[in-house]
Structure formats: C-alpha cells, structure tokens
Amino acid sequence: MASLDTNDVLxxxxxxxxxxxxxxxxxxxxxxxxxxxxxxxxxxxxxFTGNYNYLIHLVLFTAxxxxxxxGWNILGxxxxxxxxxxxxxxxxxxxxxxxxxxxxxxxTIILAPFAGLVAGLLGYLVGQITLxxxxxxxxxxxxxxxxxxxxxxxxxxxxxxxxxxxxxANDLPVQxxxxxxxxAFVIMAAFSVWAAYRIKHSKFGLGLRxxxxxxxxxxxxxxxxxxxKTLAFAISAFFVGMAGAVWGEYLTYIRPNIFLIILVSVNMxxxxxxxxxxxxxxxVIGAVLLVAFNxxxxxxxxxSEINILATGLIMMLCLMFFPLGIVGTxxxxxxxxxxxxxx
Amino acid sequence: xxxxxxVSNVVAGYGDGPAILDGANLSVQPGKVHCIIGPNGxxxxxxxxxxxxxxKIRQGSVTFKGESLKGKRPDQIxxxxxxxxxxxxxxxxxxxxxxxLRMGGFSLADKSKLEKRIDEIEERFPILGERRDQHAGTMxxxxxxxxxxxxxxxxxxxxxxxxxxxxxxxPKIVKEVFSIMRLMADEGITILLVEQNALMGLKHxxxxxxxxxxxxLFEGPAAEVLTDxxxxxxxxxxxxxx
Amino acid sequence: MAEVIQILILGMALGGVYALMGSGLxxxxxxxxxxxxxxxxxxxxxxxxxxxxxxxxxxDPLLTLPIAAIILAATGVILYKLVxxxxxxxxxxxxxxxxxxxxxxxxxxxxxxTAFTNTQRVTSPDYATDxxxxxxxxxxxxxxxxxxxxxxxxxxxxxxLKYSRFGYAIRATTQNREAAELLGVNVNxxxxxxxxxxxxxxxxxGSLVSFVFSFFPAKHWEWIAxxxxxxxxxxxxxxxxxxxxxxxxxxxAAFIGAYFGATWSTLTFFVALFVVLLVRPQGIFGEKxxxx
Numbered sequence: 001m002a003s004l005d006t007n008d009v010l011x012x013x014x015x016x017x018x019x020x021x022x023x024x025x026x027x028x029x030x031x032x033x034x035x036x037x038x039x040x041x042x043x044x045x046x047x048f049t050g051n052y053n054y055l056i057h058l059v060l061f062t063a064x065x066x067x068x069x070x071g072w073n074i075l076g077x078x079x080x081x082x083x084x085x086x087x088x089x090x091x092x093x094x095x096x097x098x099x100x101x102x103x104x105x106x107x108t109i110i111l112a113p114f115a116g117l118v119a120g121l122l123g124y125l126v127g128q129i130t131l132x133x134x135x136x137x138x139x140x141x142x143x144x145x146x147x148x149x150x151x152x153x154x155x156x157x158x159x160x161x162x163x164x165x166x167x168x169a170n171d172l173p174v175q176x177x178x179x180x181x182x183x184a185f186v187i188m189a190a191f192s193v194w195a196a197y198r199i200k201h202s203k204f205g206l207g208l209r210x211x212x213x214x215x216x217x218x219x220x221x222x223x224x225x226x227x228x229k230t231l232a233f234a235i236s237a238f239f240v241g242m243a244g245a246v247w248g249e250y251l252t253y254i255r256p257n258i259f260l261i262i263l264v265s266v267n268m269x270x271x272x273x274x275x276x277x278x279x280x281x282x283x284v285i286g287a288v289l290l291v292a293f294n295x296x297x298x299x300x301x302x303x304s305e306i307n308i309l310a311t312g313l314i315m316m317l318c319l320m321f322f323p324l325g326i327v328g329t330x331x332x333x334x335x336x337x338x339x340x341x342x343x
Numbered sequence: 344x345x346x347x348x349x350v351s352n353v354v355a356g357y358g359d360g361p362a363i364l365d366g367a368n369l370s371v372q373p374g375k376v377h378c379i380i381g382p383n384g385x386x387x388x389x390x391x392x393x394x395x396x397x398x399k400i401r402q403g404s405v406t407f408k409g410e411s412l413k414g415k416r417p418d419q420i421x422x423x424x425x426x427x428x429x430x431x432x433x434x435x436x437x438x439x440x441x442x443x444l445r446m447g448g449f450s451l452a453d454k455s456k457l458e459k460r461i462d463e464i465e466e467r468f469p470i471l472g473e474r475r476d477q478h479a480g481t482m483x484x485x486x487x488x489x490x491x492x493x494x495x496x497x498x499x500x501x502x503x504x505x506x507x508x509x510x511x512x513x514p515k516i517v518k519e520v521f522s523i524m525r526l527m528a529d530e531g532i533t534i535l536l537v538e539q540n541a542l543m544g545l546k547h548x549x550x551x552x553x554x555x556x557x558x559x560l561f562e563g564p565a566a567e568v569l570t571d572x573x574x575x576x577x578x579x580x581x582x583x584x585x
Numbered sequence: 586m587a588e589v590i591q592i593l594i595l596g597m598a599l600g601g602v603y604a605l606m607g608s609g610l611x612x613x614x615x616x617x618x619x620x621x622x623x624x625x626x627x628x629x630x631x632x633x634x635x636x637x638x639x640x641x642x643x644x645d646p647l648l649t650l651p652i653a654a655i656i657l658a659a660t661g662v663i664l665y666k667l668v669x670x671x672x673x674x675x676x677x678x679x680x681x682x683x684x685x686x687x688x689x690x691x692x693x694x695x696x697x698x699t700a701f702t703n704t705q706r707v708t709s710p711d712y713a714t715d716x717x718x719x720x721x722x723x724x725x726x727x728x729x730x731x732x733x734x735x736x737x738x739x740x741x742x743x744x745x746l747k748y749s750r751f752g753y754a755i756r757a758t759t760q761n762r763e764a765a766e767l768l769g770v771n772v773n774x775x776x777x778x779x780x781x782x783x784x785x786x787x788x789x790x791g792s793l794v795s796f797v798f799s800f801f802p803a804k805h806w807e808w809i810a811x812x813x814x815x816x817x818x819x820x821x822x823x824x825x826x827x828x829x830x831x832x833x834x835x836x837x838a839a840f841i842g843a844y845f846g847a848t849w850s851t852l853t854f855f856v857a858l859f860v861v862l863l864v865r866p867q868g869i870f871g872e873k874x875x876x877x
Contacts, residue, residue, distance in 0.1 A: 009577060012556055129859065133866045135680045136620040140813045144858040147810040151852050262806060309695025315688035319681065418769040433764030435757050446757050450769030
C-alpha cells in the first residue's frame with residue numbers, strides 16, 4: 001500500500017468529481033425559430049392563390065397548443081409539478097373573455113391578456129392550496145379541480161350551464177375570417193416560447209429547477225420555494241388562460257364539454273412529454289407531432305373512442321420507453337441538432 | 344490467503360448511473376470486526392448493498408466460502424448466512440416488535456423453531472420482550488437499533504453487516520450499540536461495519552479498511568490504520584480534504 | 586328523525602360499496618407505490634363482465650363476482666408484467682406511475698368504449714329494485730347485499746394480511762420495501778400478487794357496482810375523483826383508513842344529496858379531497874407528512 005499519497009488522492013478525487021458533471025452544449029441557433037416565425041407570419045399570403053383555410057386552421061391549432069404546453073411546461077417541466085387539471089384555466093380564460101365578448105362585443109384578442117391574468121390569479125389561489133402536496137397527491141388534486149369546475153360550470157346558469165353560450169362569428173369574408181385568430185395564436189405562441197426561455201434563464205427559473213430537483217435542498221439554499229412554485233403555477237395558468245380566451249371566439253361557442261374535457265389537459269401533458277419536459281423547443285415539437293397524430297387518427301380511425309385509446313397508448317409508450325422526449329433524449333445522446341437547441 | 348468473503352475489483356452503481364464502486368477489494372476474515380471508513384460518497388454503503396445483492400455487480404467478483412454471489416438475489420444471499428442492517432435500521436414501523444422479529448425469520452420454514460428463537464432473543468434482550476406488542480416505530484432510536492441488530496440473530500448468521508449503526512444516536516446509546524456488536528463478534532459472528540465516525544468505528548474494530556473514490560485505498564489492522572499519519576490527515580479529521 | 590335514519594342507512598350501504606372499490610386501490614398503492622388511476626376503469630371492466638354474463642346467460646351479478654374477480658386479477662398480472670415491473674426502484678417512480686396509469690385508463694376507456702359503446706348500462710337482478718321495509722324506513726336490497734358482500738370480502742382480506750405468512754410479506758413490503766427484501770421477501774413477487782389481488786378486488790367491486798350504479802366507459806373519470814378522495818382521506822395505503830373514509834364520505838354525500846340535490850352530492854367527494862389536502866395531507870391514518 002505504498003501507493004497511498006495524500007496529493008495523489010486529492011488530485012484523483014477532483015478528477016473523479018469532474019467526471020460526474022456532464023458538460024452541456026452551449027451552441028444555439030436562434031435564427032431557426034426566428035425563421036419559422038417569419039414564415040408563419042407570411043403564410044396567409046397563400047390565401048391570394050387559393051383556399052388554404054384548412055392549413056391555416058392546422059397551424060392555428062398547433063400554435064394554440066404551443067401556448068398551452070409552453071405554459072404548462074413552466075409548472076410541469078421546470079418546477080416538476082405535474083398538473084392534469086390545466087384545462088380549468090383554459091376554461092376560465094375562455095369563459096371570462098367569451099362572456100365579455102358576448103355581452104359587450106369586445107374582441108377576445110384584446111381581452112386575452114386580461115383573461116390570462118384572471119386565470120393566473122386563480123392559478124395563484126389554487127396553487128396556495130394544492131402546492132402543499134407533492135408528487136402523486138398533487139396530480140390527484142389537479143384532477144379533482146377539473147371535476148369541481150366541471151360541476152360548477154355545468155350548473156351555473158349565468159354562463160349557460162351545460163349548453164354553454166354561443167358567440168357571434170366575425171363578418172369577414174370566409175377567406176380572411178380565420179386570420180385574426182391565426183395571428184393572435186401565432187404571436188401568443190412566439191411570446192410564450194420567448195417568455196419560457198427568459199424564465200428558464202432567470203434567477204427565478206433557476207429556483208424552479210432547483211425545486212424540481214430537490215425541494216428540501218432548494219429551501220435550505222434560501223429559495224422561497226412556496227412563493228416560487230405558486231408564482232410558477234400562476235404564470236403557467238396565465239398562458240393557458242390566454243389561449244382559452246381566443247379559442248372560444250374562434251370556435252364561436254363556449255361550453256363545458258369543450259373546455260373541461262380531460263383530453264385538453266392530457267394533450268398539454270402529452271405534448272411536453274413527447275417533445276421533452278422542461279425544454280424550450282419541446283412544447284413546439286410536441287405540439288406539431290400531436291396535431292399530426294390527431295390528423296392521422298381522425299382521418300383513419302374516426303371515432304373518438306379509438307382516438308382516446310390511441311392518445312393513451314402513445315402516452316404510455318412514450319412514458320415507458322421515451323420519458324425524456326425528443327429534445328431531452330437527443331440532448332442526452334448529444335445528438336441534438338443545433339436548430340432545435342433553444343434552451 | 345483467502346477469506347470468508349472475498350470482494351475483488353468490484354464495479355457497481357445505481358441503475359444506469361455512474362459507477363460508485365470502481366475496483367473495490369475486501370477480504371473478510373472469520374470472527375473479526377471489520378470497519379470500513381472513507382469520506383461521504385466513497386461507496387461504503389454501496390459496497391454493502393452490492394455484497395448483499397441489492398445492486399448488480401457490473402465487473403469483478405464477490406465470493407462467499409468460495410461460492411460466487413454474482414447475480415444472486417438478496418433472499419438467496421441471506422439464506423447463505425449474510426445479514427445486512429441498513430442505515431435506516433430497516434424496521435417495519437407499524438408492525439409490533441414481535442412481528443418485526445418474526446419478519447427477521449421470514450426465510451425460516453419451520454414456524455415452531457422460529458417462535459423458539461424469538462423467545463431466546465427476547466430473553467437476551469429483555470427490552471424487546473417488554474415491548475413485544477408495541478409498534479416498532481414508536482420506540483426510541485436506541486431501542487430500534489437494538490431490535491434491528493437482534494433481529495439478525497434469529498437466522499444465526501455468519502456475517503452481519505452494519506451500515507452506520509450509530510447514526511442519530513446519543514453517545515451513551517452508541518456505546519450500548521457497539522457493545523452489542525462486540526457481543527455478537529465474541530459469539531463468532533463476523534462483522535462488517537461501515538462508520539462515518541471513523542475514530543469510533545476503528546476503536547471497536549480489529550481490521551480497518553479505507554475506501555475512497557470507489558476503490559480500496561488501504562487496509563490493515565485497525566490500530567495501525569488509526570495511527571497512520573496519512574490516513575489521519577485524509578480521513579480522521581487532520582487536514583480537511585478538499 | 587325517520588328521514589335522517591333513512592339517509593344514514595342509504596349512505597352506509599353505498600359506503601360499503603365504495604370501501605371495496607377503494608380497498609384494492611389502497612392495497613396496490615401501499616405495496617407498489619402505484620397510484621392506480623386506471624383502477625376505476627378496471628372496476629368498470631368488472632361491471633361489464635357482470636353485465637354481459639347477466640345479459641347473455643342470465644347469471645346473477647353476485648354469482649359472477651368471483652369470475653369477474655379472477656378475470657380482472659389475470660388482467661392485473663398481465664398489466665404488471667407488461668407495464669409496472671420495470672423500474673420499480675426509480676426515484677420518481679410513484680409520480681411516473683400516476684401518468685402511466687392515467688394513460689392506461691385512457692387506453693382501457695377507449696377499448697371499452699369501442700367494444701361496448703358509451704350507452705348507459707346496469708344489471709337488474711330482482712333484488713336491485715326490491716327493498717326491506719322497517720316501519721317507514723326502507724332498505725334497498727341491492728345496496729344492502731352489495732354492502733354486506735363488500736364488507737365480507739374486505740374482512741377476509743384483512744384477516745389474510747394480518748395472519749398469513751404472505752400477508753406478513755405484503756405488510757412488510759408496504760412498510761419498508763428494502764427491509765423486506767433484505768429479510769428474504771421476494772418483493773417483486775409480492776408486488777405481482779398484491780397487484781393481482783388489488784385488480785381482482787376491482788373486478789369484484791365491478792360486479793357489485795353493476796347493479797348499484799348505471800355505468801358507461803367515460804364515467805370512470807368521476808369515479809377516479811371519488812375513489813381518490815377516499816384513499817387520500819383514509820391515508821394512502823391504509824386499507825382500514827380507506828374503509829372508514831368510505832363510510833364517512835358516503836354518509837355526508839347522502840345527506841348533501843338529500844337536502845341539496847344529487848349534483849352537489851358528487852361534489853362532496855371532490856371538495857373533501859381538496860379540504861383533506863389542505864388540512865391534513867397525510868389523511869386520517871397516514872403517517873408520512875406528504876406523499877412525494
């Protein structure tokens with residue numbers, strides 16, 4: 001045992017510790033998301049050449065899910081609190097803006113930020129209660145929230161009960177009718193991705209990620225975890241509420257069985273898992289994939305029961321074999337293409 | 344010289360994670376108290392968990408009386424006479440003391456033999472007899488540690504491995520725990536002890552082993568390890584290691 | 586006064602059924618740390634077994650109960666082998682399985698919906714529409730029988746857990762998986778068997794449910810929140826707690842239903858879930874401060 005030398009051991013220990021830290025690629029390509037955004041903003045030009053309403057709808061639909069999933073990701077991805085009840089905020093945003101639109105005719109696009117704030121406030125209050133518990137209990141509480149709101153909205157006559165309220169369609173020519181909503185969603189999507197990026201790289205975001213890793217340690221490191229995660233809940237609800245606001249007017253009605261079905265919140269979760277929880281590009285990639293899946297299933301399988309089955313199956317397979325999602329898995333393998341590294 | 348239990352060049356870790364043990368060696372001599380020391384994260388607990396089959400041996404070998412333990416399940420290793428008392432004492436908090444002792448003999452098929460041995464244990468450790476119908480979770484830390492150690496005796500093991508038995512106990516209680524350990528050793532049970540409190544552990548041991556960076560760096564008679572200046576500097580609170 | 590007793594009796598009878606619906610869930614959580622959101626849809630599957638046995642062969646749901654239990658237990662074994670055996674040690678396992686069982690619930694709902702459509706079903710043995718009368722008070726036979734059978738099954742389960750060797754192994758694994766493994770318990774096998782028993786209990790509960798409630802695949806979402814409120818109030822993993830919570834909540838819901846209407850009676854469970862999480866997250870009998 002003559003080999004034991006104090007300095008050798010110290011040097012070896014340092015090298016060993018360094019080996020445990022994975023280095024993270026710092027190369028990013030911001031031009032790619034910017035290019036995608038520019039193309040999407042120009043896309044409606046196609047309407048001069050023919051009827052591309054369906055394509056516009058698909059992009060709009062995807063963008064709406066980007067908004068919601070990016071919002072969900074702030075709580076579910078960064079902070080590690082999985083909510084299956086975020087469609088409540090979708091509904092609250094939708095009903096708040098929808099009711100004002102129905103009564104006073106103010107466009108939901110203008111109302112969207114305020115609807116987001118209302119949803120965010122509700123998120124803050126709900127978070128005060130449900131964020132006391134972690135893990136499975138939190139997930140269950142989020143499910144209970146959906147059930148409670150479903151019963152409340154179905155029995156609240158002011159908002160039309162189970163039948164909901166129908167909203168006036170705009171009177172633009174059919175070729176241009178979708179465009180206000182299209183631009184609203186594309187811009188909201190761009191804003192939510194940008195905001196998620198800023199949050200992730202702020203001190204606040206660092207705190208959230210610390211909570212996700214080990215809440216007790218985060219607390220002992222001086223992070224006000226209670227406030228941080230409640231704020232994350234509120235911000236996350238804000239985005240989802242904003243998406244809900246415009247969605248109601250786009251559909252021309254608000255109704256509990258559109259806004260409060262579990263599939264809406266499942267989709268938010270599934271998008272983030274598919275794309276990669278806690279990443280910036282994940283929700284975007286996931287939303288594109290989910291909408292593509294949906295198109296495929298509706299086109300080939302039709303019935304909603306099979307659609308539920310297929311969505312569940314994809315989610316199961318993804319969780320079992322692919323829990324980090326596309327961005328997360330590629331990043332771990334260090335094969336993430338530069339154009340998808342937005343983190 | 345080959346020992347009762349031989350660990351050679353073992354590489355192991357948790358799940359797909361990095362290797363915590365990276366070439367650990369250990370030779371356990373029958374009837375002796377062996378104390379493994381080393382800094383946090385050196386792989387001390389990992390070593391015990393690997394021996395007992397809770398973690399997979401990725402490379403290297405563990406043999407007990409010449410038989411390889413590689414790929415064996417914890418219950419199979421237990422049946423060969425190796426008992427492990429992990430850090431958290433591994434009691435069943437909502438079972439009574441008596442039920443906990445019964446669980447200690449879970450692998451015994453003969454029920455009457457089991458009850459007889461439990462009676463013997465209760466005789467040897469009167470506190471356990473007095474509290475036989477109390478839930479284990481409601482006992483004091485020292486009593487819980489006594490129960491955990493006494494429970495291993497039901498199987499009449501050849502090797503008992505203790506992971507930080509002194510953790511969270513008052514100094515006076517720690518002394519009791521170590522005296523129980525000494526008693527077990529005097530009956531011929533081989534002891535493998537992991538202690539964060541290296542000074543205390545080595546004082547009660549015959550043989551000292553230094554584990555760091557997942558490797559065995561040094562081993563020798565406990566008294567020698569205690570007095571070695573280099574070990575004092577690195578591990579016994581001489582100069583603080585970075 | 587008679588009215589209060591009447592409501593109390595109806596609530597207690599339903600409580601018995603809820604207890605069986607929740608106990609399998611609680612057992613599976615205790616041993617496996619799996620919050621099985623697919624449990625209610627598996628109860629639904631049990632109800633369909635009873636329904637088709639009654640419709641095609643005229644069998645009484647109480648007679649098909651063991652068959653439903655066995656079919657579902659076998660399903661449990663398959664699910665365990667395919668889905669839950671992997672990675673039982675991972676740190677976020679419990680949280681992962683909530684999402685996993687949630688997805689599984691969607692798969693099963695979709696499968697049941699595809700096979701049997703979303704039509705409301707109910708089995709109607711003679712006793713389902715009959716009642717005993719004691720003075721002004723009536724006791725519906727269907728709910729009474731269901732409650733009694735349910736309590737009998739739960740008692741058998743409790744005795745099995747308390748006194749059998751395998752029951753020791755299950756309890757030990759529930760309380761400290763690692764320690765049980767170190768003492769020679771084959772925890773993976775214990776997990777498999779407990780999972781099968783838990784899902785088997787869902788099947789048994791399903792055949793009782795088939796004549797107590799009307800059902801259709803999508804209804805399991807409502808049951809999820811109801812059952813979760815039971816196990817959360819009872820303290821996750823404590824079967825006794827679940828049973829007690831079932832009676833407490835069922836009686837409260839019965840009173841709210843009687844005085845304010847059926848809609849608000851369902852709401853009782855959801856609000857209870859929230860209040861428990863707020864006031865005492867570990868439930869009545871839970872000891873862990875929270876379920877991380």
